[in-house]
Amino acid sequence: MPIYGYARVSTDDQELYLQIDDLKEAGCDEANIFSEKVSGVRADRPALDACISKLKKGDTLLVWRLDRLGRSMPHLVTLIEELRECGVGFRSICDGVIDTTTASGELVFNIFSSLAQFERRLTQERTRAGLKAARARGKTGGRKPITADDLRVKMAKRLYEDKGLEIKAICKQMQISRSTLYRLVNIKERQLCS
Numbered sequence: 001m002p003i004y005g006y007a008r009v010s011t012d013d014q015e016l017y018l019q020i021d022d023l024k025e026a027g028c029d030e031a032n033i034f035s036e037k038v039s040g041v042r043a044d045r046p047a048l049d050a051c052i053s054k055l056k057k058g059d060t061l062l063v064w065r066l067d068r069l070g071r072s073m074p075h076l077v078t079l080i081e082e083l084r085e086c087g088v089g090f091r092s093i094c095d096g097v098i099d100t101t102t103a104s105g106e107l108v109f110n111i112f113s114s115l116a117q118f119e120r121r122l123t124q125e126r127t128r129a130g131l132k133a134a135r136a137r138g139k140t141g142g143r144k145p146i147t148a149d150d151l152r153v154k155m156a157k158r159l160y161e162d163k164g165l166e167i168k169a170i171c172k173q174m175q176i177s178r179s180t181l182y183r184l185v186n187i188k189e190r191q192l193c194s
Contacts, residue, residue: 001058003028006051007035008068019064022093028062040071057087060101065094077116080109148187156184 005023007016016035023033032054036047048069055061061083063069069092070076080090080100089101090109098112099105131141146153152174159170160181171181 001060002032003060003062004051004054005033005062006048006069007033007064008040008045008048009037010039012037019068022064023062026062026091026093040067043071052083055083055086055088058089060089060091062091062093064092066092066098073112073116074120077109077113081113146184146187150187153184153187156181160185 003026005020005026005028007019007023009016009019014037016037020030020033020035024030034047034051036045038045038047051061066076070079083090084100090098091101091105092098098108100109134141148154156170156174156176159165159173160167165173167178167181171178174181176184
């Protein structure tokens, strides 16, 4: 079955030679190597997308190191899991034990997968704890509520009550949806206690 390789460096100053040579030495045909010079944090990586689109059941994706493929551990685990679901194997040259085409490599990957899920849950727990602590100090998240003196509210009410324009035209002019228009029109003036 074919082996496809993916090589990436982060900046134009870096070279791909080392990765490409090692991919070829590991059995990857040069015609099946996809490479690019793009930061790992970027979501859009055309060469990686092209490589993945070529992969079929029984193929193997080969990378020089894990950090060449994934933006983060959760992203890496998700990507490898998607490959596995499609019947595509995965190997990393420098991270020798990462080889989902073998039983021991699959075990190691499953451990990584569990660690990534643990990391996601810790992040969720820290976020919830931070929000709870902020609320306890009287801080709330989200947008500030729109009041009746907001310029958009006044403009929406004026255009709506004028009856000179259709609802569709008002929405187009203000660049808002119909539901937003009705929400703005229905904002009441704040009543002061007497």
